[in-house]
Amino acid sequence: MIRAVLLDLAGVVYDGDTPIPGAVPAVERLRKAGLPLRFVSNTTRSPRRAIIAQLAAMGIKVADEELLTPARTAVEWLRRHGRRPHLLVHSNLEAEFSGLEDGSGRAVVVGDAGEGFDYATLNQAFRELAAGADFLALATNRTFKDADGQLSLDAGAFVAALEFACGRSPVVLGKPSPDFFLAALAGLNCRAADAVMVGDDAESDVAGALSAGLGAALLVRTGKYRPGDETRFDPAPTALVDDLAAATDWVLKARRAETDSGDAL
Structure with a gap:
């Protein structure tokens, strides 16, 4: 059962100071579905307060404990x-x-x-x-x-x-370290196998998350993604999707399928 979602920031939620189309409502949809979120960024140029302020200016309110950086x-x-x-x-x-x-x-x-x-x-x-x-x-x-x-x-x-x-x-200390992904899940009462990662880096975000034991990792075609990235690293992405909006569709559909399957037992 999907119980939490980890989201990369640059290239997934925004490019520079501009939200990627559909990303802000996608975050809101995940929240409304009751899924705990953790924003896991490998940025080492911006301090935490600046990242939180940047997201707030885009309409995404992030609590301090929801953001993990190296x-x-x-x-x-x-x-x-x-x-x-x-x-x-x-x-x-x-x-x-x-x-x-x-x-x-x-x-x-x-x-x-x-x-x-x-x-x-x-x-x-x-x-x-x-x-x-x-x-x-x-x-x-x-x-x-x-x-x-x-x-x-x-x-x-x-x-x-x-x-x-x-x-x-x-x-x-950052992605793709398994400890980084597990630290992001700490306090959520969520096994790694019940979490989904969404990122634009096939190596650090996706292969890193799957190697850490996360149940699924989705690669978006936004940000740093280049055609063929999905075949360059092992483990390969669980799915290749257009953007965070499409990743949200995938997560919510998979969660509904899990719920329906459980109801049928």
Whole structure:
């Protein structure tokens, strides 16, 4: 039985500051159906308050506990392990890590630093890692859809460069980490097998969710999707749909079928 829905944001709910057609009413339809929602974004450029305000301006009210980002899980990890962050992230995100200066050790935290990625900053992060700092990657996405509509390099390439140089793999805190999906479901009284993920990234959103044990993962043709993405990664999407409105149709139809089947027993 479908008991919860996880929604990616960029490329699924909106492109930039513009809602994707049909997305806002689709979110409302899911809420009216009584399905708990979690918005799970791999963005590492925008702070949580900005994301919530951006959604509110589009007509989507999101409570703090409904939004999960890699920065939030990173802060929890740093506090739990008593680490001070060495940040290689976008300047907009730095404030999310305030109040963590008293840790007993160091951890390099890599996100999408944008123009902040250069030899000096990468080499400084490498030297921290070489000195024994922990290695945290907020996400390992290969690409994102940029403001000009084209794909651009995401943080994954820079994480891979540091991994190659230091000879250590990072702790991945965002999608496709299974822990990230399971953290999103925490408190919902919902087994992973009873949740559906909707995303535009066949690797991080869809294959990641299915590998984490979610019952279904739908790939939309909006956002960063490119023809053929549905065949490039394993596990393959449960379904390929046009957009969030079509994904909502799929979810509600599947839920009705499950309910009807249960009534017939």
